[in-house]
Amino acid sequence: MPKPKADRPAPRHKILLRAAYDLAKRASDSRVVLETEAVQVMYDGANCDGGCLMEDIADVLGIDPATTDPIPLNPED
Numbered sequence: 001m002p003k004p005k006a007d008r009p010a011p012r013h014k015i016l017l018r019a020a021y022d023l024a025k026r027a028s029d030s031r032v033v034l035e036t037e038a039v040q041v042m043y044d045g046a047n048c049d050g051g052c053l054m055e056d057i058a059d060v061l062g063i064d065p066a067t068t069d070p071i072p073l074n075p076e077d
Contacts, residue, residue: 019043
């Protein structure tokens with residue numbers, strides 16, 4: 001019999017997305033420009049910054065951060 005929904009842990013990608021949202025929200029709400037490494041969020045029971053989140057996002061996406069460039073914002077990029 002499946003566990004009741006309230007007792008199931010959230011899927012890993014939802015936890016990761018929520019932490020990324022929290023980081024972006026904190027940076028957006030700040031009155032000063034913040035680097036992602038300067039913003040802390042709670043993730044996996046510990047404080048985590050943008051670099052930590054980027055590594056876990058890359059792992060979930062199956063990409064190598066050392067060799068994968070960001071998607072260009074403009075076709076000319």
